[in-house]
Amino acid sequence: xxxxxxxxxxxxxxxxxxxxxxxxxxxxxxPSAKLNSICKELKNSGNTWFDYLFCLTAxxxxxxxxxxxxxxxxxxxxxxxxxxxxxxxxxxEVDTVSDxxxxxxxxxxxxxxxxxxxFNNHPDPRRLFLEDDYGFPLRKDFTxxxxxxxx
Amino acid sequence: xxxxxxxxxxxxxxDDYVIxxxxxxxxxxxxxxFEVSLKGETIEKxxxxxxxxxxxxxxMCERDTYPQIIHLTDRxxxxxxxxxxxxxxxxxxxxxxxxxxxxxxxIRTILDELxxxxxxxxxxxxxxxxxxxxxxxxxxxxxxxxxxxIFEESFGSRLLHSFNTPGGLMNDIHPDxxxxxxxxxxxxxxxxxxxxxxxxxxxxxxxxTKDIGVLSLEDAIQYGITxxxxxxxxxxxxxxxxxxxxxYPKVSFKEIVYTEGDTFHRYKARIDEMYESMNIIEQLIDxxxxxxxxxxxxxxxxxxxxxxxxxxxxxxxxxxxxxxxDGNKTPYRIKFRSPNFSNLFIxxxxxxxxxxxxxxxxxxxxxxxxxxxxx
Numbered sequence: 001x002x003x004x005x006x007x008x009x010x011x012x013x014x015x016x017x018x019x020x021x022x023x024x025x026x027x028x029x030x031p032s033a034k035l036n037s038i039c040k041e042l043k044n045s046g047n048t049w050f051d052y053l054f055c056l057t058a059x060x061x062x063x064x065x066x067x068x069x070x071x072x073x074x075x076x077x078x079x080x081x082x083x084x085x086x087x088x089x090x091x092x093e094v095d096t097v098s099d100x101x102x103x104x105x106x107x108x109x110x111x112x113x114x115x116x117x118x119f120n121n122h123p124d125p126r127r128l129f130l131e132d133d134y135g136f137p138l139r140k141d142f143t144x145x146x147x148x149x150x151x
Numbered sequence: 152x153x154x155x156x157x158x159x160x161x162x163x164x165x166d167d168y169v170i171x172x173x174x175x176x177x178x179x180x181x182x183x184x185f186e187v188s189l190k191g192e193t194i195e196k197x198x199x200x201x202x203x204x205x206x207x208x209x210x211m212c213e214r215d216t217y218p219q220i221i222h223l224t225d226r227x228x229x230x231x232x233x234x235x236x237x238x239x240x241x242x243x244x245x246x247x248x249x250x251x252x253x254x255x256x257x258i259r260t261i262l263d264e265l266x267x268x269x270x271x272x273x274x275x276x277x278x279x280x281x282x283x284x285x286x287x288x289x290x291x292x293x294x295x296x297x298x299x300x301i302f303e304e305s306f307g308s309r310l311l312h313s314f315n316t317p318g319g320l321m322n323d324i325h326p327d328x329x330x331x332x333x334x335x336x337x338x339x340x341x342x343x344x345x346x347x348x349x350x351x352x353x354x355x356x357x358x359x360t361k362d363i364g365v366l367s368l369e370d371a372i373q374y375g376i377t378x379x380x381x382x383x384x385x386x387x388x389x390x391x392x393x394x395x396x397x398x399y400p401k402v403s404f405k406e407i408v409y410t411e412g413d414t415f416h417r418y419k420a421r422i423d424e425m426y427e428s429m430n431i432i433e434q435l436i437d438x439x440x441x442x443x444x445x446x447x448x449x450x451x452x453x454x455x456x457x458x459x460x461x462x463x464x465x466x467x468x469x470x471x472x473x474x475x476x477d478g479n480k481t482p483y484r485i486k487f488r489s490p491n492f493s494n495l496f497i498x499x500x501x502x503x504x505x506x507x508x509x510x511x512x513x514x515x516x517x518x519x520x521x522x523x524x525x526x
Contacts, residue, residue, distance in 0.1 A: 130202060
């Protein structure tokens with residue numbers, strides 16, 4: 001399916017989706033409150049069928065976080081970048097998608113570990129790599145005077 | 152009452168018996184700890200604990216320039232060092248919209264495949280050794296040494312090459328590179344059937360791997376299991392076919408896909424991949440075009456504002472490099488989607504219900520490299 005066609009398909013499924021300029025993939029932004037139901041829709045609808053989540057990560061934009069989901073379909077072979085904005089920079093929270101794609105469970109644990117974003121309804125919300133009292137190192141305001149070399 | 156005490160406290164029948172495999176266990180090939188809950192000898196649950204070798208590569212990359220990042224990516228999956236380097240280089244080149252010379256593309260592809268063979272050789276010898284067949288270790292390392300010698304001659308290093316750089320290669324290949332590679336292919340074509348004779352056909356090996364740790368196609372996609380492990384379950388996830396890069400569009404090769412998904416077929420997929428890698432090298436090695444080994448790049452590389460994603464197929468699965476640039480000489484955020492990270496967490500599903508000795512076979516067949524999980 002080409003970009004234009006896929007775009008129409010997605011618009012008919014999710015009217016609130018906001019399309020963004022991206023040279024490589026089709027990219028949409030959705031409201032974080034509806035994230036879980038939108039992801040279910042994208043995965044289960046026969047024309048989109050995004051069944052393989054190959055990358056999940058977050059970006060710290062200083063005043064808000066952006067969750068980024070790279071989705072692809074093993075049947076139709078099209079790719080979509082789904083983004084959602086997490087506004088609260090102090091106590092960021094977003095719904096989990098681990099009930100839709102199991103691989104998200106561990107990627108979300110990594111994001112929690114490194115960014116401190118909490119995932120609602122996550123089955124195993126523990127840290128993955130670091131100690132419990134360590135900060136969240138991939139946040140832009142993280143500092144560690146002893147171990148970090150700042151240029 | 153007394154019966155209950157004997158049962159619960161003295162025999163401990165109600166409790167799971169928990170043992171730790173690792174972080175120093177030889178079959179985890181690095182520092183990874185499996186917390187294994189047992190009932191008798193049967194596995195109830197496996198909880199992987201990682202982070203022992205977390206170095207914060209993504210954080211370090213945020214303060215490094217793009218040519219510097221190349222050297223850090225070696226240290227993730229150190230057995231696919233060349234492919235990791237290439238993924239970052241391709242991402243930077245695509246962002247700058249530059250086209251590298253054909254010579255670079257050919258050499259990169261040949262090195263990818265040599266790297267893949269070397270990695271699979273080490274996996275094969277280590278998997279045999281984990282399961283008690285020590286001879287495989289000597290066979291595998293003997294043949295791998297020949298590839299490492301080729302690498303050493305051209306790059307000056309054996310494992311962590313950092314031979315790629317945005318825009319091409321650090322140096323041209325050694326004049327003997329083509330001759331040596333052809334000699335190696337000729338040699339290894341004779342030796343690879345020995346691997347089958349030694350291990351694949353072995354009755355004990357087959358009994359320990361067939362129908363053990365079966366992974367279904369649905370689970371492979373759900374958990375994002377890529378590489379030979381995913382393809383053994385019928386998940387056609389070869390990035391070299393889906394999104395070809397470098398010289399892969401110019402070669403013909405077969406994507407190895409099995410449908411059984413057990414430990415034995417994950418093993419078989421890798422053995423077959425070595426044959427395919429040799430086919431790819433043979434198609435390219437005589438046709439390397441003349442020309443420059445690198446483009447002339449600016450001294451300071453700055454990517455335009457935007458987001459760039461590059462997928463590449465390492466020896467273990469799909470590597471993703473996701474760069475977010477704000478126009479500076481360092482990336483604003485870089486994320487490595489490492490294949491081993493996704494492949495690790497299926498282990499609970501695969502090993503549950505099998506014996507503890509099978510856990511060694513299953514984790515061996517997933518071919519985990521721990522520094523790639525922790526990054």
